[in-house]
Amino acid sequence: MHQLVVTLDCPDRPGIVHAISGGIVAARGNITELQQFSSPDTGHFFTRIEVQGADPAELETEIAAVASDLGARFRVDDATRPTRTLILASKAGHVVNDLLFRWRGGDLPIDVVGIMANHDVLAPMAEFYGVPFTHRVVTAESKADFEAEVRRAVGEQDVELVVLARYMQILSPELCAFLAGRAVNIHHSFLPGFKGANPYRQAHTRGVKLIGATAHFVTSDLDEGPIIEQNVVRVDHTMDVAKLVRKGQAQESQTLAEAVRLLAEHRVLADGDRTVIFR
Amino acid sequence: MHQLVVTLDCPDRPGIVHAISGGIVAARGNITELQQFSSPDTGHFFTRIEVQGADPAELETEIAAVASDLGARFRVDDATRPTRTLILASKAGHVVNDLLFRWRGGDLPIDVVGIMANHDVLAPMAEFYGVPFTHRVVTAESKADFEAEVRRAVGEQDVELVVLARYMQILSPELCAFLAGRAVNIHHSFLPGFKGANPYRQAHTRGVKLIGATAHFVTSDLDEGPIIEQNVVRVDHTMDVAKLVRKGQAQESQTLAEAVRLLAEHRVLADGDRTVIFR
Amino acid sequence: MHQLVVTLDCPDRPGIVHAISGGIVAARGNITELQQFSSPDTGHFFTRIEVQGADPAELETEIAAVASDLGARFRVDDATRPTRTLILASKAGHVVNDLLFRWRGGDLPIDVVGIMANHDVLAPMAEFYGVPFTHRVVTAESKADFEAEVRRAVGEQDVELVVLARYMQILSPELCAFLAGRAVNIHHSFLPGFKGANPYRQAHTRGVKLIGATAHFVTSDLDEGPIIEQNVVRVDHTMDVAKLVRKGQAQESQTLAEAVRLLAEHRVLADGDRTVIFR
Amino acid sequence: MHQLVVTLDCPDRPGIVHAISGGIVAARGNITELQQFSSPDTGHFFTRIEVQGADPAELETEIAAVASDLGARFRVDDATRPTRTLILASKAGHVVNDLLFRWRGGDLPIDVVGIMANHDVLAPMAEFYGVPFTHRVVTAESKADFEAEVRRAVGEQDVELVVLARYMQILSPELCAFLAGRAVNIHHSFLPGFKGANPYRQAHTRGVKLIGATAHFVTSDLDEGPIIEQNVVRVDHTMDVAKLVRKGQAQESQTLAEAVRLLAEHRVLADGDRTVIFR
Secondary structure (H helix, E strand, O other): OOEEEEEEEEEOOOOHHHHHHHHHHHOOOEEEEEEEEEEOOOOEEEEEEEEEOOOHHHHHHHHHHHHHHHOOEEEEEEOOOOEEEEEEEOOOOHHHHHHHHHHHOOOOOEEEEEEEEOOOOOHHHHHHHOOOEEEOOOOOOOHHHHHHHHHHHHHHOOOOEEEEEOOOOOOOHHHHHHOOOOEEEEEEEEOOOOOOOOHHHHHHHHOOOEEEEEEEEOOOOOOOOOEEEEEEEEOOOOOOHHHHHHHHHHHHHHHHHHHHHHHHOOOEEEEOOEEEEOO | OOEEEEEEEEEOOOOHHHHHHHHHHHOOOEEEEEEEEEEOOOOEEEEEEEEEOOOHHHHHHHHHHHHHHHOOEEEEEEOOOOEEEEEEEOOOOHHHHHHHHHHHOOOOOEEEEEEEEOOOOOHHHHHHHOOOEEEOOOOOOOHHHHHHHHHHHHHHOOOOEEEEEOOOOOOOHHHHHHOOOOEEEEEEEEOOOOOOOOHHHHHHHHOOOEEEEEEEEOOOOOOOOOEEEEEEEEOOOOOOHHHHHHHHHHHHHHHHHHHHHHHHOOOEEEEOOEEEEOO | OOEEEEEEEEEOOOOHHHHHHHHHHHOOOEEEEEEEEEEOOOOEEEEEEEEEOOOHHHHHHHHHHHHHHHOOEEEEEEOOOOEEEEEEEOOOOHHHHHHHHHHHOOOOOEEEEEEEEOOOOOHHHHHHOOOOEEEOOOOOOOHHHHHHHHHHHHHHOOOOEEEEEOOOOOOOHHHHHHOOOOEEEEEEEEOOOOOOOOHHHHHHHHOOOEEEEEEEEOOOOOOOOOEEEEEEEEOOOOOOHHHHHHHHHHHHHHHHHHHHHHHHOOOEEEEOOEEEEOO | OOEEEEEEEEEOOOOHHHHHHHHHHHOOOEEEEEEEEEEOOOOEEEEEEEEEOOOHHHHHHHHHHHHHHHOOEEEEEEOOOOEEEEEEEOOOOHHHHHHHHHHHOOOOOEEEEEEEEOOOOOHHHHHHHOOOEEEOOOOOOOHHHHHHHHHHHHHHOOOOEEEEEOOOOOOOHHHHHHOOOOEEEEEEEEOOOOOOOOHHHHHHHHOOOEEEEEEEEOOOOOOOOOEEEEEEEEOOOOOOHHHHHHHHHHHHHHHHHHHHHHHHOOOEEEEOOEEEEOO
8 A cells, every 4th residue: 555745835824734635535545644834934834744545646636736726836755665865975984884774774765876976985885785886086177077977867867865975075056956955965063163174173172062963955055055953962071083073973974864864754844944844 | 813722533534634624724723733643553543733813612613513523532722821730749849849930931831720738848939939839748547638629629720730740649549530631740760660669779779871750641550651751861870879869850850841841732642551742 | 077179280290190199198088089181182180089088178288289299270179068159140030040949959069149130030039049139230330330249249258159140241351350260151052053143043044953052161252161061952843933042041051050060069170271071 | 102091999998099000100101091989889999090101011010019909800901902802693783783884984992803693694794894704503402502602712812892782692691601791782771661572562552752772791680780881762652663673773783882882992890780981
């Protein structure tokens, strides 16, 4: 039996849930989980609905008719179909290994179609997990070529989610626009925040007691896309910079994996610069 | 404008959300938040819906008609009306002070109508916060009288929530039944659990690294009612039993206050021995 | 029997622990807890030692002799004597109530000698807890007078710790210097950090998932003194700005109380812009 | 330059730190970190000291002389030498992968000399990480043979730490005694605890809000050895038993890795049924 996920957002007004649930009844579906949020800030309505028993095409037709009336964006996804995912990587293996192991262990509802990297050090890891791996040196000159390959891979392989797993290269505004709403990045986070180079050293100098990580949508505004997930861990004065880095990396792995899970389960909707997360 | 909360549960079947939202549309309400859960274990449907713009009586009439068709239990509450709350206490002030301060600070949507205690040590605290305080010694002989007073207070003052704030007396099965679904208790919790007297000493002897607290509905099965909220805190070998107790008490205060908030916001529904919490 | 706490720091070199422990043996003390840290960054040595059985004056004499050889700063405190504490407050009661309740409940080893405020709204709370309360309107003109009163209170009442419990006024550089190392402040913290007015609104706009609080030593560099303690709490898209503020305030109360406890137990030593915390 | 770690415990009395630090001075060592704890319950003294600059053999000789006077157990370890570690595994890969990846990433100061398993499913993982892997079916008849192999491996390969990474077999009392103080196990933990089969199902039935994991020393008293580390994670009513299991497994991986790190850094000392952890 199909387990379908409807996500929909539109300007708020009375009667939306009644209209959508009418479409679901018409498609002979049963709602097993429904979450809804109306943003008082933007006057926008968001919902995520899990539906059993309906035929996917029939449900899509019904929801499309309702969405047309509401001026809504919507998707109907099959919850049992893994999200097709492309990983962009560099040298750092911690987040990549975490993603691949969770995927292979059935903990992440994704299908990793490939890893594209600007270094070859992760080739053995990709081979172990049975994932196609391509790499090419990315320079100012070759960057456009690499990005063209990413776009081609996304198109040819029906990629739904691109994960920047410590990819470390700034994407061009064009690629950011192309991937809008379907690419996630991870970076370290601090209280208070630190500007400039080597934030772990600055955090050490200031003696912070917590360090963390933030997963967010990729936008052309570097490290400033809508936030999907954040975590912190406690640190203390005995830890040198190298240890802070290791602690931070563990947070990065865990936080990115959680963000990927939320995205792959269709739990993240954009509300301007914010995200609505239906956990 | 009214901000109403509909909570409803019934046997699951297709079309429930459509039926309820139809009632809300008929009462000219707008859904601002909706959460729904269908339990695969019990085949039961649960929902919590926040509605703006509808007249309370009109909404109640519409939902009652739908509920009758569905065989559903339901409530329509006014989210802006504080939950009328009676506190049962003994000598320990930590959880009582926490509740009263949060309430007076506007952090808990309750109205504390009184404190009933089996000791008088908390009388000055009650006076400071401006809460009627009654106490009487509770013995095997006078217990029935005290419980009769509790029942009378609940009836006369339209009490919706009874909070056992370290009350330390076992309620009679009759009073538990009378308060079913509207009384919350707090107790300490450990990993692993410890049977018998002085669990903090046992936890110290075993060198546990985490201690916690559990807030649960009051049932006649002592300390075993459906769980509403749990928290833990890290402890270590340097802490003596007295310090473990203090750490545990802080968890009790915080956990009970959170449970009271969830109850007062009508976010807790019973699913047999479990709770469905719409946060 | 006396329970004494020796805290000492000096330039690192071999033999320091042996020298100090020799002084303790000479004073017929027994070490019940010792923590030590040598900072690789500053080449500085820090220790905190709990000693039983020694006479305070005799121990002080012995440690002073050793400290003289080592070029060390040191203190010998009686762990059973509460730290004399002055609270500076304004209108906000949440952190003040938290401190007073924990103190009266025996959870904080302090003695609150008074509350000085620039508003009178907390007078009833101070009265309930039996704490002398003074207030005066603080304007640009009267600020110097108020600060002079603070200095006088610190001197006359042997105040060892000044707690800015959401005092909200910027202290003059002179008062900061006068209170150096013995005044603690609390402020909210965010990942990422936000500059400018109304950070909770900015945090809401950016949809952050964690908000927190930082307790730090007071320095003339506003909100930038050495960090003593930090905490965060999870927030989500359903929370409006008012709720973020309440969540943040609860973190402030808890974080400041923990910092005060660390200070009152003589567990915080300064290492330049950082702190060494012996928990 | 050697970075040495002295761990020592003995009956408490005045002058111990002075005596030990005298030995360190005699060996021309510099103390870079010292932690000490005297248990009021057992009257026992514990310390962990990091020493730079001393020759290992010379330090060992000096400490041995002091320890003889004190009636102390002690070890002198080289902090830069990884702890030789043997993993016992079964079919579950989550904790094994976590250990191997952290080890290969430089996050755990261990050297994994081999994996011994009662199933072959983890052979590819071992091969990927370059770890010798042996397996044999363990039945009532072959159990003694398998345990003899474990003892032989421990002896021949100078194994200092045996990690039961979801090994799932009960060790014989003889093997437990042989591995006393150098074998660590992991198991799930609940608040409240559940006796009997399928605790995740029981936890689901009771609707617990937290589940966790406990790492402890292996003793013949199953799942009851001295506790080294514990963690919990929040769960809710929407999670079915399978999801609770996955959440619990993530806690197991993280908790066991942290326990192994504490052990490999010589931070865990036994105090009867409790542990003293110098973090």
